[in-house]
Amino acid sequence: MSISQQEIDALNEQHLSAHQHKLAYALTHIEQSEAIIARLEDFQIAIPSWALGMGGTRFGRFPGGGEPRSLEEKIEDVGLLHVLNRSSGAISLHIPWDIPQDAGAIRRLASEYGLKFDAVNSNTFQDQPGQSLSYKFGSLQHVDRAVRKQAIEHNIEVIRHGIALGSDALTVWLSDGSCFPGQLNFRRAFEHTLEGLQEIYAALPDHWKVFVEYKAFEPNFYSMTVGDWGQSYLYASKLGEKAYTLVDLGHHLPNANIEQIVALLMMEGKLGGFHFNDSKYGDDDLTVGSIRPYQLFLIFNELIGGSQDNNPPFGHKGFGWMIDASHNVKDPLEDLLQAVEAIMVTYAQALLVDRVKLNEAQLNNDVVQAQEILQTAFRTDTRALVAEARMRAGGALNPLGIFRQSEIRKKLIAKRGEKAIATGL
Ligand code: RM4
Ligand code: MN
Ligand code: MN
Numbered sequence: 001m002s003i004s005q006q007e008i009d010a011l012n013e014q015h016l017s018a019h020q021h022k023l024a025y026a027l028t029h030i031e032q033s034e035a036i037i038a039r040l041e042d043f044q045i046a047i048p049s050w051a052l053g054m055g056g057t058r059f060g061r062f063p064g065g066g067e068p069r070s071l072e073e074k075i076e077d078v079g080l081l082h083v084l085n086r087s088s089g090a091i092s093l094h095i096p097w098d099i100p101q102d103a104g105a106i107r108r109l110a111s112e113y114g115l116k117f118d119a120v121n122s123n124t125f126q127d128q129p130g131q132s133l134s135y136k137f138g139s140l141q142h143v144d145r146a147v148r149k150q151a152i153e154h155n156i157e158v159i160r161h162g163i164a165l166g167s168d169a170l171t172v173w174l175s176d177g178s179c180f181p182g183q184l185n186f187r188r189a190f191e192h193t194l195e196g197l198q199e200i201y202a203a204l205p206d207h208w209k210v211f212v213e214y215k216a217f218e219p220n221f222y223s224m225t226v227g228d229w230g231q232s233y234l235y236a237s238k239l240g241e242k243a244y245t246l247v248d249l250g251h252h253l254p255n256a257n258i259e260q261i262v263a264l265l266m267m268e269g270k271l272g273g274f275h276f277n278d279s280k281y282g283d284d285d286l287t288v289g290s291i292r293p294y295q296l297f298l299i300f301n302e303l304i305g306g307s308q309d310n311n312p313p314f315g316h317k318g319f320g321w322m323i324d325a326s327h328n329v330k331d332p333l334e335d336l337l338q339a340v341e342a343i344m345v346t347y348a349q350a351l352l353v354d355r356v357k358l359n360e361a362q363l364n365n366d367v368v369q370a371q372e373i374l375q376t377a378f379r380t381d382t383r384a385l386v387a388e389a390r391m392r393a394g395g396a397l398n399p400l401g402i403f404r405q406s407e408i409r410k411k412l413i414a415k416r417g418e419k420a421i422a423t424g425l
Contacts, residue, residue: 019387036352046092050423064332066420071099078113087390091110135147156203216252244270250285278292305358354373
């Protein structure tokens with residue numbers, strides 16, 4: 001299932017005059033428009049393979065039909081997103097949900113769609129069929145060395161898959177922790193986890209990174225062994241220069257100041273990347289920007305303001321940018337188009353912040369002026385710039401519109417069936 005360039009161009013034609021009108025307005029009001037468009041054209045956000053099908057909750061799951069049935073079809077879906085928005089040029093795989101049978105063929109298929117392989121993700125939060133030891137009481141933290149060894153070997157296996165695909169990073173998210181006071185010796189759990197991560201780290205190729213992802217709670221509800229950015233930072237610093245902290249926006253306690261966390265991790269050269277989503281209560285995995293768009297803006301503001309040579313957020317050697325969401329009621333592909341759009345719009349807004357004036361306001365303790373500067377940027381409509389960047393890169397002026405107009409979901413259902421269910425959450 002793919003959309004041809006002619007089809008996109010033809011559909012763009014229909015939206016062109018409305019777009020040009022909006023763009024003309026933006027160009028006269030936003031001085032840095034051209035520079036912003038150029039930055040947007042370069043920006044790519046990876047799509048997680050597990051977000052292409054419907055998610056669910058522990059209460060139920062309502063499949064939407066036409067979900068990708070194989071890794072090949074997942075790549076096809078990301079290819080489709082990328083053709084539409086030209087900003088989803090990478091896929092992030094979760095092992096063992098997406099084990100490539102023939103890495104060479106998968107790599108070729110991805111490159112036909114212009115896709116790269118982003119960070120590979122390990123999974124020691126579920127027991128797999130045929131697995132000899134259980135992760136019920138944790139994986140790398142486990143009191144039994146044999147369980148820890150099994151988890152370490154799994155991560156090394158994931159690195160091997162990643163090497164075969166041309167990926168250059170491993171994301172480790174551990175569900176390890178405890179549900180009741182007294183269940184776990186915190187220090188022993190930390191030490192075991194660190195030892196395990198060290199063995200995994202030793203298996204990383206030279207140019208690879210490892211991202212240590214933290215999460216405040218769930219599935220463990222009393223303690224998490226990588227529960228916050230402080231703990232992740234501790235592991236990452238003890239591991240060495242290839243280890244970084246990964247910030248998943250949904251993994252904090254309510255009202256945490258994520259932008260401050262981002263600023264400090266960056267200052268220490270230890271911020272590795274993001275899992276974008278949004279939340280109202282916890283790890284809700286809602287669409288990024290749908291609940292707290294201002295928070296997202298403030299994060300980008302820190303990223304742009306804190307850019308430094310040893311830890312550059314954007315560009316070739318930059319951060320891992322990934323969406324990590326799960327859709328219970330929306331069409332997953334439509335949702336991912338919305339997510340990428342939200343990130344782009346916000347990135348453009350944050351590029352508008354007048355940093356010289358903001359710095360002046362801060363030095364003068366001019367709180368009112370500081371707020372004016374941030375909110376002026378945040379309230380600027382950057383959608384025409386984002387659309388223009390997308391069109392210049394060959395994509396659609398209105399990706400969601402084309403997705404609906406071309407009845408893509410209907411075609412996917414016709415091809416894959418009403419009952420097709422993707423592997424993943
Ligand atoms: C976790 C975490 C991980 C993701 C899994 C599926 O909550 O966010 O990044 O791999 O979910
Ligand atoms: Mn995540
Ligand atoms: Mn999560």
